Amino acid sequence: MARLAGVSRATVSYVLNNTSAVRISEPTRRRVHEAAKELGYVPHAAARSLRAGHSRMVLMPAPRVPVGPLYSRFFDELQWSLSRLDYTVVQYGGVGLHGDEAARAWAELRPVAVIVPDEGLGPKGVAVLKRSGARAVVTMGPEHVEGAHALVMDHQEVGRAAGAHLLDRGRRRLGVVVPEARGLDVFSRPRLAGVRRAVRGTDATVTELPLAYEEEAAARLAARWRSLGLDAVFAYNDEYAMLLMRALQDEGIDVPGETALLGADDLVLGRLLRPRLSTVHLRLPAGRDLAELVDRVVRDPTAVPETHEVLGSRVVHRESS
Amino acid sequence: MARLAGVSRATVSYVLNNTSAVRISEPTRRRVHEAAKELGYVPHAAARSLRAGHSRMVLMPAPRVPVGPLYSRFFDELQWSLSRLDYTVVQYGGVGLHGDEAARAWAELRPVAVIVPDEGLGPKGVAVLKRSGARAVVTMGPEHVEGAHALVMDHQEVGRAAGAHLLDRGRRRLGVVVPEARGLDVFSRPRLAGVRRAVRGTDATVTELPLAYEEEAAARLAARWRSLGLDAVFAYNDEYAMLLMRALQDEGIDVPGETALLGADDLVLGRLLRPRLSTVHLRLPAGRDLAELVDRVVRDPTAVPETHEVLGSRVVHRESS
Structure with missing residues (x-):
């Protein structure tokens, strides 16, 4: 490879190992890389990391x-x-x-x-x-x-913003969807805590609503909705909000008249629903x-x-x- | 580590490098691993792969x-x-x-x-x-x-199944949504080709419908829908189908009366739409x-x-x- 590139073997080694201790000109580097390519050379990342540390x-x-x-x-x-x-x-x-x-x-x-x-x-x-x-x-x-x-x-802040919005809209009996899906509790728990923080010092209440992402589960929740006496729900995210909105509407419950509904993530699908979905927009x-x-x-x-x-x-x- | 595990240094090396050439009993392996853990030893995958090949x-x-x-x-x-x-x-x-x-x-x-x-x-x-x-x-x-x-x-087969279904339902002027999103053409092109294959030898026609995943783009397509004279559309997947269904309904176009609509992927959201979405179920x-x-x-x-x-x-x- 050194011969093909017209440089010393040490230079080839320096270039291919990306050694920063030695200064090598850009054209020389390029010549070595081209020669390496022509010869089908694949550097060994493991070996290179062992040498370079x-x-x-x-x-x-x-x-x-x-x-x-x-x-x-x-x-x-x-x-x-x-x-x-x-x-x-x-x-x-x-x-x-x-x-x-x-x-x-x-x-x-x-x-x-x-x-x-x-x-x-x-x-x-x-x-x-x-x-x-x-x-x-x-x-x-x-x-x-x-x-x-x-x-x-800070996912508490997502819940706090949701809770504050629903209070602003005059709602006092807030439901919070907590997905049953494995792993989502790292987000849903702090979001629930955030809603609780938002209502602190008010007369509003917070009810936890476990929910699986399945049509049947949403229908079961909607069927007992009126007995829960809620006037608003923060549905964890837009996808759960869509699931719950459909189930509530099928049950004849008016959104937002009877129950306000709020998602999170601001996905396109929220704008496709009727009524259009309110949502917490997150910025990563x-x-x-x-x-x-x-x-x-x-x-x-x-x-x-x-x-x-x-x-x-x-x-x-x-x-x- | 050898002393802590009560074995020879060679045994430690064999165990930690997972050498298969040497037979070492399970209890010995366990002792070595426990000693390694106690000493906070982290094997070097790179070095190990260099040795093991x-x-x-x-x-x-x-x-x-x-x-x-x-x-x-x-x-x-x-x-x-x-x-x-x-x-x-x-x-x-x-x-x-x-x-x-x-x-x-x-x-x-x-x-x-x-x-x-x-x-x-x-x-x-x-x-x-x-x-x-x-x-x-x-x-x-x-x-x-x-x-x-x-x-x-075989994504052609997805399109072929979609086309055959729409023909079965008595439709003859088929639209096929082709997403404009970067990268999706590796799926959308063969799906389109599959629909074309399905109509071969019939009097049905296929019209390509480029579409961005945006509410406004779907509304523009829906606004000129009647001039296209289509009686069915395969909407690439369930998400595009949802986007298009909303736009068609907002335009007063009856689904499926005036236009049949078919998605793909069989997502939960398809069952939440009204009318419920027909779809191509894929099995990976x-x-x-x-x-x-x-x-x-x-x-x-x-x-x-x-x-x-x-x-x-x-x-x-x-x-x-």
Whole structure:
């Protein structure tokens, strides 16, 4: 390869291993890469990371809950931004692994950075990752974890905004849908707590409504709706709101006359319903900002962990509330 | 660690590197693992794969299109099944990489198996992966790729089933929605071709209807609907069908009286619409079957590549068609 590129073997090695200690001109780099390509050479990421001491891999455990369109868009942008900064994003399948146990598994791949999209990682897990060479550990959970940079996603605030809106609309007996689907309680619990916080100091009440994402379950809930005596419901998100709206309408219950209905996520489908669905619009952090935070910390791993409040909540008032 | 476990250093190394050449009893293995855990030892997957010659990593590039609930369920089951067979699944972020170029990037991680969930990988890419140590390469695309095992996903058949159903219902002027969203044409083109195949030899016509997933775009299409003279439409999937149904109803067009409407995917939301949505139910391969195929090929990489037809299509007739 050195002969084909017209450079020394040491230069080939420096270029292919991306050594930053040695300064090599851009044209030379290009010549080496072209020669490598022509010869069908595939560098070994593992070997390269062993030599360099770290990789360019950003590991991101796959979220443990089914992802919605909001998260997909955020993740696409994050991935794109990291690839422009020359990182490779791998999503680690986390089935059956939890908390610090999961961290040990991630550490085996020797990522240079780890972004954890939900809660569960503790200070021990952060330490394991750092000992294994991760320079940046960023969590996206409800609270800060010792040793890690934190994007704090405050789902209580989603519930608080929902509760405050329904109170504003003159409602006093609020139902809150809590999905029965495995894993969603990391979001639904704080949302419920947020609604409770909103009504504190008022005469309003909050009733928890467990619900499976199935037509029959919604019909059963609608059938006993009038006995619950509710005048409003925060339905967790737009998809559950759609499910419940249909069941209430089939039962002859007027939305919003008899019961106000509020979703969350601001999906297109909410505007297709009649009445049009009111919703809590969520703003996830910009993928580009997060990519830049990761890159900054990789370059200076001694930086003091930062905590950023993200996830803006804003109610979009349409016709259902 | 050897002292803590009460075994020789060689035994520790054999156990931690999972060497199969040496027979070591289960209690001894357990003692070594416990000692490793107590000492906070994290094995280095890279080093381990260098020594062993291959890893337990199954690499799966992330699909290039937003995934729906169907794919999520399939992927969860696949991941679960592979983890039970002691594989680690990593999803590789494929932004900006295409075809054989992508294969080179995947090869850097030295996965023992690669599952490609969409098309784009060619025979060259398969060869690069195999040269880099991948024992199993499985593609899930419209056709077989040389050197790889193939789960053939025939989206033409989805369109053919849709077209045949609408003909059965006495319709003759069929519209087919083709989403404008980036990336979806790998599914929408063959589905359109399938509808065309269904009408071959009849007096029915097929009209292509490009559509963005936006309320305004659907309203524009509905406004010129009567000038198109269609009596049926296959709306690509249930979400586009919902979007179009609302726009047609707002325009005073009766579904199914004036226009029959058919979705695909059989999502819950289809049953929540009025009229209830007819749909093409798709059956993805079982994650467990795919996991077992991967494991079988990893154990015997010389096995002749298999081709399996997957993706069953079956029309569920409700009220909209």
